[in-house]
Amino acid sequence: MKNIYLLLFLISYTAMSQEITPKSAFLEKWKNSEAYLLEMAEVMPEEKYTFAPTEREMDFKNQLLHICGNMLWLSTTYFSEEEFDRKKLADNAPDSKSEIIKFLKKSFDEVYKRVTETSEESLITKVDFFAGPKSKLQILNLLQDHVTHHRGQLIVYLNLNEIKPPKYVGW
Structure with a gap:
């Protein structure tokens, strides 16, 4: 009889440990998003990093830096106790393709780390945002949506x- 209880416990524990939560779904998608964007950054030749389709649009390099800046701003402001320093970020922006790719990786890793350290329960917490009060879960959605927008x-x-763009990487 003890073995049956142990077996039932192990089955239910395994099922619970594989539960998909908003946080785990975000983290999985975040890693795939990182891989996809890094492939794009790699495939563009460095001499084309200054390419912009029109004068109104950011060039390739500044699109990537903008993505990083937004990731670091949102993750620092809403998922850490640190202060976000936009000026320091701008003053230390990388310039070469290899430096930008390293910065992309570091930025994705920072978000991943901060979200990993955030409790699932706190995702319902409302925060002050320029567009009005939002939950931390909405901020996570914005993080991914912003990357997707600029990646497009x-x-x-x-x-x-x-x-040729890299093959799409989804969930």
């Missing part, structure tokens, strides 16, 4: 330069 622009940049 980068796909166009690649295509305009006759560079």
Whole structure:
């Protein structure tokens, strides 16, 4: 009889440990998003990092830096106790392709670390945001949505330069 209880416990524990939560779903998607964006950054030749389709749009390099800045701002402000220093970030922006790719990796890793350290329960916490009160879960959605938005622009940049974008990476 003890073995049956142990077996039932192990089955239910295994099922619970594989539960998909908003946080675990975000973290899985975040890693895939990182891989996809890094492939795009790699495939664009360094001499094309200054390419912009029009004068109104950021060039390829500044699109990547903008993505990083937004990730670090949102994750620092809403998922840490640190102060976000926009000026320091701007003053220390990387310039070469290899430096930008390292910065991308570091930025994705920072978000991942901060979200990992955030409790699942705190995702319902409302925070002050310029667009009105939002939950931390909404901030997570914004983090991913913002990367996706600018990544879509980068796909166009690649295509305009006759560079085949990497194969889509989803969930």
